Amino acid sequence: MVYMLSRLYPLVLIAISIAIILFSFNIVALNEIYYILSIVIVVIIISITMLSKKVKTKIREIIVKNDIFIVNTENKTITGVAARLVGKQEADKAQVDVQRELNNLLGALLSRSKANDVRYVVVTYVGGKQASSSIIVFKECENCVEEVAKEFQSIAEIASVVAPHVSLEPVSVSTESIPLPRSFGNVTFARITDLKVDSPAAMERLVVNYDVEIGEMVVRNQAVSVGIMASDVLRHIGIFGSTGSGKSNTASLLAKELINKGFNVLILDWHGEYRQKLPEFTVFDQSNVFKLNPLKFNDIDDTIEILSDVLQLTDPQRFLLFVLVSKVKKSEGSLSDLFNLLKNVNDQSNWIKEVKYALARKLYPLFTAKGRTLFNADQNPDLNSLLSLNGVIFDLSFINNLRLRRLYGLFVMKLVSDYYMARRANRKLLIVVEEAQNYFQTENEFIDKLISEVRKFGIGLCIVSQSPSSISPNVMKNTNVKIVHAIKSDIDKRILSESMSLPSNMYSIMDKLDVGEAILSAPNIKIPILIKIKKI
Template structure:
């Protein structure tokens, strides 16, 4: 049975500059007051965490809808891991991965591609070595993942260790070439960047349409890498910003299975106009960069002691607020963002 919780009387000590979006109301404040986030802080990344059913998806939907309603300065891309957002986001453009295929192999960034495969597939050093040698010697024979598989199948072995590593590497890469995935990983040219720039409405990429979570993780990782690369090299979002919602973020930013390229970019990408909304059930499963590089944190109900410890250390929560977090109702959350002097408990508004 849920104990009777007495919410502390709260002061909303805020000093904001520029545009803000309202996401709800402060609970038990001395006077009725809206809970707001500065629009400019969104490029400094946002963390939304909470147990299943605590209201994370609803909160993210409020942020996106209010942002689009308030300003035209942001593009929005939602990477929807479970296919939950289509009915929640106003005037959204819905895409399946097959409608937005990715060019997985780029000859001018082979080592980045190999690193991405290393992180995504858990490649061993000998397997990385084999990939490097293949691209050094047969670079122009490989234009897609299917060509890479064929080269691996036919390359001459250089000893028992080479054969063992090659066959293991082949087993890891082969799932990417299954029937039905050619349309996902075999694009001659990426279309996603151009589509983001010309589309006036929020874009939802329904990653759940890739049924295998293993393949889904690779698709999302490659998509993020391409977005980051475009932001840094071409500065395409220096004027009109881009907000990327990353659902189930522990799949690419997990403490034990993170994608190195994505984790490193967290501290750099905000300088180029791209903000991430990192959404996860468990903050303790996320890499440290996800906690350190998010200026806005929205904490829904969390019951795990490990998760509570991570959040408490990150926000220096007062004990009276920390004790309430496991008992927050659906849609209630602790909010801390730039401009607030201390965290407050809020009720997120309805869509």
């Protein structure tokens, strides 16, 4: 309407100008000019009224039934169906050009639209970090649901011929009312942004067997259950994906399934999000602190290794700490005794003075109120009662100091692994390490021993991370079961692709996976497959 009014204003100005000229040359009398202008004003008012009635369309209701939508307005009814455009890629075939196939389909629809009253619109919605394209098939008609459904079926059949790798998946419509442009250009810009890998029929035979079900894959439009072997858990699991891709659900599902298989499960919950997913697990948090004493571990070397790695100690600082911790252990002292020994170190020489005060500054978090709460136990707890529980969650989110949080998590792993190595417990244990990049950033002796030796004693690690490029290569190499959700970073995609030997078509969809979808690589599966993880 604004466009039409912009065309009327010049005409009015021209009419007024002509009237003034006619009057100035005494060709037309003044009363005649008033008469002409009155007629012009009436015409303008009538035009505006008619345009307003023509433009304003009030939607009375939108009905959705069996994927068909019906829009009732004041003077007409529109019936149609919306479908998402999804590219299909077979896992065992070379990558196909789905964009060219889409252009073939649009060309076929262009010819078809000239022969009937049905209209076709392809739209691309961009929201958040994703884009998705859909086709809308609609017609202005009443009581024509079957006709529109038949037309959509015909289009799907056409697509199967001219675009065999483009799938039309009906989707529900929103209640938003958005006007379409009156005119379009001649160049096609429709794009397929969704891509799914379709498993061939032979893929079903690639999953040899499993006893821990985690999801399903689609084989020729049929859902086939898939999973991993409980025995492979001890070969360590890696769960990777961007924020919100479904990592926590996958880890929680594994924890629940393995509890049912007789495992102990211990979760180091960095952000405090697992208690809602696993309400039956026992939770240690700020109100129920599991206190430790790192000076009571048998192996002093591991204690020094952990402290040195987290606190980033230099070699002189590390040596001084080793001497002080050794003295405290001999006297069966506490953290307070360690602090007093450090304070009394002779610092007459400049180098020892510098080392002493630098070490005191780095150890300071251990002597704060929160540090004493975590690490000032008289003895380390007896794990018999802890491991008899039906699943344990260490909620670390209340530890604000990130170095303290990392220290506490590593010392919990140290305590549990020492227990299993000394006693060879009957029940196998899965330790879920959330935000694992905070623990395994660099290689050190304790981490190397943990990742390479604990499986012999019945411990499996589940490494959960959004940034595999930030994790030690040795840790990545030793995760034999990998579950990869959507990954956006090119560096992370490359690292995972190389570690899993992914084909190019799977590499290309790593950043396009929906929430809950993942690429699974495991010893019981001959090649990586695309699956949908069960919702816990």
